[in-house]
Amino acid sequence: MATLLQVQDLHASVDGKEILQGLNLEIKAGETHVLMGPNGAGKSTLMNVVMGNPEYKVESGSVCFNGEEITHAKTDVRAKKGIFMSFQTPEEVPGVLLEDFLRLSKSTVSGKPQRIFGFKKELQHTMAELQMDAAYANRYLNVGFSGGEKKKTEILQMLTLQPKLAMLDETDSGLDVDAVKIVSEGIRKFKNADNALLIITHNAKILEDLQVDFVHVLAGGKIIKTGGPELIDEIGKYGFHSLEAGEARE
Amino acid sequence: MSEKLQKQKANVVTPPQIQEVNRSLYDFKDAEHAAYKTDAGLTEDIVRQISKEKHDPAWMLEFRLKALQIYSRAAMPGWGPKLDVLHMEDIVTYVRPDTPMRGKWSEVPADIKNTFERLGIPDAERKSLAGVGAQYDSEVVYHNVRQEVAAQGVVYTDMESALNGPYAELVKSHFMKLVPPTDHKFAALHGAVWSGGSFVYVPAGVHVDIPLQSYFRLNAAGAGQFEHTLIILEPGSYLHFIEGCSAPKYNVANLHAGCVELYVGEGARLRYSTIENWSKNMYNLNTKRALVAKDGIMEWVSGSFGSHTSFLYPMTILKGERARMDFTGITFAGAGQELDTGAKVVHAAPKTSSHISTKSLAKDGGVCAYRSEVTILPQAAGSKAAVACDSLMLDNHSRSDTIPAMDIRTDDADVGHEAKIGRISDSAIFYLMSRGISEEEARSLIVSGFAEPIAKELPLEYAVEMNNLIKLEMENKQGQAGEGTR
Numbered sequence: 001m002a003t004l005l006q007v008q009d010l011h012a013s014v015d016g017k018e019i020l021q022g023l024n025l026e027i028k029a030g031e032t033h034v035l036m037g038p039n040g041a042g043k044s045t046l047m048n049v050v051m052g053n054p055e056y057k058v059e060s061g062s063v064c065f066n067g068e069e070i071t072h073a074k075t076d077v078r079a080k081k082g083i084f085m086s087f088q089t090p091e092e093v094p095g096v097l098l099e100d101f102l103r104l105s106k107s108t109v110s111g112k113p114q115r116i117f118g119f120k121k122e123l124q125h126t127m128a129e130l131q132m133d134a135a136y137a138n139r140y141l142n143v144g145f146s147g148g149e150k151k152k153t154e155i156l157q158m159l160t161l162q163p164k165l166a167m168l169d170e171t172d173s174g175l176d177v178d179a180v181k182i183v184s185e186g187i188r189k190f191k192n193a194d195n196a197l198l199i200i201t202h203n204a205k206i207l208e209d210l211q212v213d214f215v216h217v218l219a220g221g222k223i224i225k226t227g228g229p230e231l232i233d234e235i236g237k238y239g240f241h242s243l244e245a246g247e248a249r250e
Numbered sequence: 251m252s253e254k255l256q257k258q259k260a261n262v263v264t265p266p267q268i269q270e271v272n273r274s275l276y277d278f279k280d281a282e283h284a285a286y287k288t289d290a291g292l293t294e295d296i297v298r299q300i301s302k303e304k305h306d307p308a309w310m311l312e313f314r315l316k317a318l319q320i321y322s323r324a325a326m327p328g329w330g331p332k333l334d335v336l337h338m339e340d341i342v343t344y345v346r347p348d349t350p351m352r353g354k355w356s357e358v359p360a361d362i363k364n365t366f367e368r369l370g371i372p373d374a375e376r377k378s379l380a381g382v383g384a385q386y387d388s389e390v391v392y393h394n395v396r397q398e399v400a401a402q403g404v405v406y407t408d409m410e411s412a413l414n415g416p417y418a419e420l421v422k423s424h425f426m427k428l429v430p431p432t433d434h435k436f437a438a439l440h441g442a443v444w445s446g447g448s449f450v451y452v453p454a455g456v457h458v459d460i461p462l463q464s465y466f467r468l469n470a471a472g473a474g475q476f477e478h479t480l481i482i483l484e485p486g487s488y489l490h491f492i493e494g495c496s497a498p499k500y501n502v503a504n505l506h507a508g509c510v511e512l513y514v515g516e517g518a519r520l521r522y523s524t525i526e527n528w529s530k531n532m533y534n535l536n537t538k539r540a541l542v543a544k545d546g547i548m549e550w551v552s553g554s555f556g557s558h559t560s561f562l563y564p565m566t567i568l569k570g571e572r573a574r575m576d577f578t579g580i581t582f583a584g585a586g587q588e589l590d591t592g593a594k595v596v597h598a599a600p601k602t603s604s605h606i607s608t609k610s611l612a613k614d615g616g617v618c619a620y621r622s623e624v625t626i627l628p629q630a631a632g633s634k635a636a637v638a639c640d641s642l643m644l645d646n647h648s649r650s651d652t653i654p655a656m657d658i659r660t661d662d663a664d665v666g667h668e669a670k671i672g673r674i675s676d677s678a679i680f681y682l683m684s685r686g687i688s689e690e691e692a693r694s695l696i697v698s699g700f701a702e703p704i705a706k707e708l709p710l711e712y713a714v715e716m717n718n719l720i721k722l723e724m725e726n727k728q729g730q731a732g733e734g735t736r
Contacts, residue, residue, distance in 0.1 A: 053680050075683035076692075084684070091681035095699025101685075104695075109686035140699070157685065 001028040003067070004165050004196050005050065010061035012049045018059065019045040021221035027165065032197040032210055034232070037218035038240045043200045044088065046218070047167045051085045052078050065165070080109055082164030086154035086171045092142040098153065099123060099137040102160055109161050126159050129189070131182050147174035155186045166190065167198045172206040184209045204232050217243050294318060297442050304410055304445065309422060317431035317441025324435035330619070331559045331588040336505060336533050399458060405451040406462055409478050412449035421449065424480055428511040428539040428567075436507040436535045440476050444509065447477035450491065454484035454515070461490040461523075461709060479510040483518040485543070490521040492709065504532045506557075512540035512548065516570060519547040525712055527719060528556035530586060535561045544570025544599070551707045552579040554591050555719050563621060565594035568602035568630075579608040580704040580716075583616030583648070584723055592621040592653075597630035597663075608639045609700060612648035613723065619651040624658075624665070631662040641671040642700050644693075694724040 005027040012020040019042045027033055035043045049056050050063055052075040063071045065081055073081075093101070102123065107114045124134050130152050142150050151171050158166050168187070172180050180203070188209045191197060201207065207229075215231040216223045217240065225231070225243055235243070297318050301311040326333055399406065405417060412421050431441035448464050464479070483489055493510075506528065514520045520540070528534055534557040540548045548566050566575040577593040595604040610618040620639045641650035652669045674696050682692035698705075698720055705713040 051680075051684050055676065055680075074689070075680060076686050076688050079684055079686035087681060087684075091675070091678045093678060093682070093696060093699055095702030096695055101682075101695070104691075105685040105687060108688075161685070 001030050003028050004065065005198075006062075006064040007046075007050070008062050008064075010046075010049065010063065011059040012045060012061075013057050013059055014045065014055060019056075019221055020049065020061075022061070023218075023222050025216070025223065027196045027198060029164070029196055030193045031213045032191065033199070034207065034212050034215045035198065035200045035218055036202075036215060036232070036235055036240070041218040042221045043218050044169055045221075047085055047169050047198070047200070050078075050167065051075055051083060076108075079161075079163075080111075082109075084158055084161060084163035084166045086151075086158060086166065086168040088169045088173070090142050090150045090154055092140070092145075094140050094143050096141050097138055098141050101141050102157060105157070106160055109163075123156075123160065126156055130156055130159075130186055132156065148176065148179050151175055152179065152183060155183050159186060159190055162190075163195065165196050165198065167200075169200050170202070171199075172201055172203050177205075180205050204236060207232065219243070292318070292321075292439075292443070300443055300445065305414065307413060307418065307422075310413065313426070314442050314444075317426075317438050320431045321435060321438035321442055324438050326435055327561070330561055330590045330621075331617075333533065333559065399460070399462070402456050402458065403453040404456060404458055405449065407449050409444075409447040409449050409480065412480070417449070417451060420451065420482065421480065424482060424511065424513060425478075426509070426511070428513075428541055429509050429537050433537065437509065437537050440478070440507050440509045440537070444476045444478045446475075447479045447508070448481075449479075450481040450489065452481075452483045452487040452489050452518075455486045456484075457488040458490070461492050463492040463494070475506050475508065477508045479508070479512075481511070481520065481522075482513045483515050483520050483546075485516040485518055487515065487518045488520075490523065490709075492712065493522070493524045494527075494712070494715075504529070506532055506534045506536060508536045510536070510538035510564075512538075514540060514542040514546040514548050514573075516543040517545040518543070519549070521549040521551070522564075523551040523708060523712065525553040525708075525716060525719075526556060526560075526562075530556060530558055530584075532557040533559050538562075538564040540564070540566045540575070542566060542568050542570065542573040542575060544573060546570060546573050548573075548575040550575070550577040550579070550593070551704065552577070552591075553704060553708070553712075553716055554579070554581045554589055555716075555723075557589065558587060560589045560591055562589075562591045563594050563623075565596070566604065567596045567598060568604065568633075569598050570602075571599045572601045572603075573599060574602065575604045577604075577606045577608070578704055578707050579606075580701055581608070581610040581618050581620075582720065582723060583610070583612045583618045585614035585616060588617040588619075590619040590621055592619075592623075594623040595625070595635065597624075597626040597633040597635065599630055601632040602630055603634040604636070606635075606637045606639075607703065609704060610639070610641045610650055611644065611697065611700065612641070612650050613644035615645075615647045615649075617649045617651075619653060620669075621653045621655075623655045625656075626658045626660055626663045626665070628659045631660050633660075633662075634664040635666070637667040639669045640700070641669075642697070643671070643673050644697070690724070694721060697724055 003026055005025065007023055007025040010020050010023040011018060023046060037043055045056060049058060052073060058071055062069055065083060070078055070081065099120065103114045103119045106119065123137055127134055127137065132152055136149065142153060145153060151174060154171060171183060175183060184206045187197065191210065212229040215227050215229060217225040217231065219240065294315065297314050298311070301314055407415065426441055429437050431438040450462060452458060481489070481491060512520055512522060526534065542548045550564050552564060554560055554562060564577065568575060575595055579591065579593065581589045581591045583589040592608065593606045597604065604624065606622060608620055610620055612618045618641060620641065622637060624635045624637060626633050626635060637654060639652055641652065643650055650671055652671065654667055654669065656665060656667065658665055674693060678696060679689060679692045682695060683689060687695065698717055701716065701720060705716055708716060
């Protein structure tokens with residue numbers, strides 16, 4: 001399978017503080033990767049750097065997507081190449097309707113102008129799948145949305161934009177059990193042999209319906225351990241501490 | 251002429267460097283079409299000349315001369331943006347295009363027509379707007395009231411005709427009663443040299459379904475424009491009046507000191523919408539005031555984009571019980587602009603309510619000030635006033651001030667004020683860019699979104715014009731944007 005994302009010896013800092021310290025990661029089409037690790041390990045930083053957040057500075061190393069180096073590419077360019085990130089705390093944008101925004105976004109990312117009525121129909125369909133009230137399409141983007149609604153809206157955007165690589169940063173946090181189920185179902189439907197997922201979660205629930213290929217444990221700005229789904233249970237039982245201690249012994 | 255005076259004169263023709271934005275769409279001028287121009291300075295002779303030319307009734311000449319006296323004595327405002335580049339003795343106060351009143355579009359001379367066409371007036375006309383009283387320089391040259399509006403008994407005419415027509419007494423009893431020449435120096439100036447403008451009278455119970463529209467425009471260099479708008483709504487009537495302004499660019503300080511007086515009768519409702527887009531050397535010192543009777547509603551929608559310096563605070567006096575006013579305004583100040591805008595309201599009767607909501611944007615060193623005054627008099631028990639002002643600064647060298655004043659003289663009032671000042675957040679830009687939207691588009695989207703509550707209040711074509719103006723201003727910004735690390 002073709003390699004989608006290739007991260008090599010990545011060092012990145014925020015406000016002068018180095019967070020990522022030589023991180024390597026390869027994600028191929030068709031794969032689902034899970035990132036675990038204690039708070040402050042650098043999980044969100046990795047996603048932000050892959051998405052090109054200017055608040056994060058790449059000190060050295062490289063990020064390639066589909067064989068092209070994108071280490072210093074602008075965020076919108078990356079999005080057009082098929083990278084997507086579901087935000088932990090999505091921004092509120094007053095005065096911009098969710099539907100208008102998403103139609104503009106879809107037109108830009110797909111390079112095809114979206115017709116108003118065709119797009120509306122498709123959007124309503126996806127919203128119904130996510131059990132979202134269709135009225136949200138005519139509300140200002142994330143403004144006044146509850147935490148759960150914001151997360152569903154992120155998944156709605158993912159399903160609409162159909163990226164090649166979707167990075168989900170704690171998409172399940174703040175969701176009740178039913179909502180986790182709905183979101184998880186949405187992610188499962190999205191996943192196919194040509195795209196890939198990178199998921200940060202503290203909750204194994206969202207992974208239940210997904211076929212996880214790799215689990216990476218991040219600590220101190222690098223991946224200290226990679227394994228299969230069995231690692232999730234191990235961490236659930238013994239915590240990260242045992243792994244970090246293990247690394248120190250190695 | 252003394253050396254000092256000559257120097258002053260020289261100052262006037264070399265105004266401060268004002269960086270122009272890409273507004274070629276709005277900046278065009280025709281060969282001066284003036285049949286008659288007064289001397290630059292303002293003297294009693296000039297005021298008499300103006301009065302004679304305009305065939306004023308005798309009382310109006312007297313009024314003008316009294317106003318001139320008040321003007322001569324009144325001091326320049328000692329607050330707000332600086333006005334020292336403005337030398338009244340050099341302002342040509344009155345320029346009349348050599349076209350008499352026209353009733354038909356086809357009779358308007360070609361280049362004047364061309365100017366209007368480029369401003370989109372015939373389009374607006376086609377879009378079934380009720381009537382167009384378009385002011386070219388100081389005189390109304392084109393005027394047309396749709397049959398059905400006239401048939402409802404609605405009078406929509408230019409001020410000069412109104413002064414000499416069947417409604418002369420009505421004009422006399424209302425003219426500059428709300429804004430007396432003693433109000434301030436520029437009100438006095440207006441009283442002395444006013445020219446042109448619109449008169450609207452809506453009889454009791456008449457609901458004017460289509461908005462009446464007026465377009466003001468300055469053409470001759472150095473010409474001030476002093477149009478007067480007088481609107482009288484009888485009880486239970488409804489009107490939406492739209493005032494749009496755009497002026498071509500000139501390199502001599504220009505002054506606009508118009509006056510708007512609005513009388514809202516019992517249970518009547520008036521919506522007054524304005525987009526001001528003066529060229530960036532204009533001094534806009536407009537005075538607008540409304541008097542609202544019992545159960546009446548006054549709604550202001552106000553967009554200020556152009557001008558070099560603006561002083562603009564539409565005022566509403568809630569005179570009757572349960573009278574209400576809503577003010578929605580937006581101000582956008584770019585390089586070299588200082589826009590001092592806001593609203594004033596006086597609650598003078600029980601259970602009156604007011605709501606002021608403003609947005610201001612400052613970029614490229616522009617200065618925005620929000621200035622408001624809410625007064626609740628002792629007799630206005632049970633009244634409510636709410637003020638919300640949001641400011642957005644688009645860079646680090648622009649400025650935004652909020653100067654709200656409140657004078658509450660009763661314990662029985664519900665008063666709220668909230669102010670927010672912010673910048674475009676980098677994380678919001680990143681969020682939008684992560685969805686494939688370019689940085690410029692993301693900024694533009696956030697700014698349009700910020701302005702959306704105002705756009706929503708405007709008729710469609712004006713909302714589109716406002717969005718285009720915002721886009722023009724934002725595009726101009728592109729040269730300086732993108733210095734980020736992306």
